[in-house]
Amino acid sequence: MTFPHDSRFLARRTVLACLAATAAATLPLGALAQKSYPAKPITIVVPFAPGGTTDILARVVGQALSNELGQPVLVDNRAGAGGNIGAALVAKAPADGYTLLMGTVGTHAINQALYKKLSFDPIKDFAPLSRVANVPNLLVANPQRPYKTVKELIAYAKEHPGQVDFGSSGSGSSIHLSGELFKTMAGVDMVHVPYKGSAPAVTDLLGNQIGIMFDNMPSAIQHVRSGKLRPIAVTTAKRSPELPDVPTIAEAGVPGYEATSWFGLFTVAGTPQPVVDRLSSALQKVLGEDAVKAKIEEQGGEPVSETPAHFTEFIRTENIKWSKVVKESGATAG
Structure with a gap:
């Protein structure tokens, strides 16, 4: 049996469906990325061997981020060339927020002055998220x-x-x-x-x-x-x-001597801003947790949480500082 209003009801459903499809189609890609991210495991590349400070911090923060983001956060150790091998690997990864780097003062402030040629640009090829710790x-x-x-x-x-x-x-x-x-x-x-x-x-x-x-x-x-x-x-x-x-x-016995290491998380340059914002927000949240801070402090580190903008500016000043140290010390890459 057919009722008179059936055709009008079906027409309304068709119109609503079309409107919904149009809205989804016109939704900015960044908003879609933010809504769906993360949809699969995230990898933190550690550019040094397991067991060192970079590895320890990556595992502490990775576990906390996994709990916060609801996806596994895996640690991938890619050692060699003072951290350059792992950093270069991340620099060439897809800009989708699923590959992160636990960078260091070495990979992002020292190596460009120490090595004659790098296969990545520590400033242009990465999107800084936050420092994790000063050590x-x-x-x-x-x-x-x-x-x-x-x-x-x-x-x-x-x-x-x-x-x-x-x-x-x-x-x-x-x-x-x-x-x-x-x-x-x-x-x-x-x-x-x-x-x-x-x-x-x-x-x-x-x-x-x-x-x-x-x-x-x-x-x-x-x-x-x-x-x-x-x-x-x-x-x-x-x-x-x-x-x-x-x-x-x-x-x-050596007046004026001072050297501090720092460690921070980066993703690939060009990653959609909403994904960067999601990662940054999650990172700042977990770095503010007492349990995470306690684990970093137990290792002798000082927990740090900052915005991507502050981290970016910090890196620029560190590049200037360590380039001077490399020049004055006469250090060269072995």
């Missing part, structure tokens, strides 16, 4: 070595030029440059031994294959607490609350 570097030694203080290390290095070897997570890393800056300011001759990440360098330090490291505190502090490594000094201007009895290098 002191910790000057540590194998306990079998004869020096316990900064003054003793300097004296030994001057008596045995070229016989003190210091490891790093790679040429151009903040760990490397901390050592080069120390060499210049203390007037000593030490040999740099680069590794593909902090963890393998620490392994050799524990085995007494190398003598010292200016390691990021999160990857060294557990060995200091266990007595397997000897803390000599921190590289920052102030002592670390996690190791209050360990002096700064400046107060222990």
Whole structure:
């Protein structure tokens, strides 16, 4: 049986359906991206080996972001060339917000001055999201070595030029440059031994294959607490609350010395702004959580949360600062 109003009802449904389809078709692509993002797992590329500070921070933040965004956040370690291999990989990834980089002061402020040629532009190829943490570097030694203080290390290095070897997570890393800056300011001759990440360098330090490291505190502090490594000094201007009895290098014998590492998340340049906004908002939220801050602080780091604009400006100032350090120290990529 057909009722008179059926045709009018069907007509109205057709009109409404057309209007809805038109509205969806005219919705900005950015709004659609924001509404659907994230629809699959996100990957954080760590440009250093597992076990180092960059890796530790990526896993802490990645787990928190996974809980906040409702999608798995995976960590992919791509070590080599002072972080350049992993950074280049992300720079060439699709600009869709599904590939992030846990960048460092090395990848985004040091390497462009240290390497003659990079396959990526640390400014133009990335969309900064936020710093995650500032981290002191910790000057540590194998306990079998004869020096316990900064003054003793300097004296030994001057008596045995070229016989003190210091490891790093790679040429151009903040760990490397901390050592080069120390060499210049203390007037000593030490040999740099680069590794593909902090963890393998620490392994050799524990085995007494190398003598010292200016390691990021999160990857060294557990060995200091266990007595397997000897803390000599921190590289920052102030002592670390996690190791209050360990002096700064400046107060222990090299006035004016200061070096701080930082770590932050980036996505690919050209990522739709609504996706960048979603990532930035989620990141600021998780970095404000007490549990996340506590995990970073336990590793000797200082949690940081900022807007993409503030992070971008910070990177520009860091480029100027570290380019000067590289030039004055005479450091080169190995």
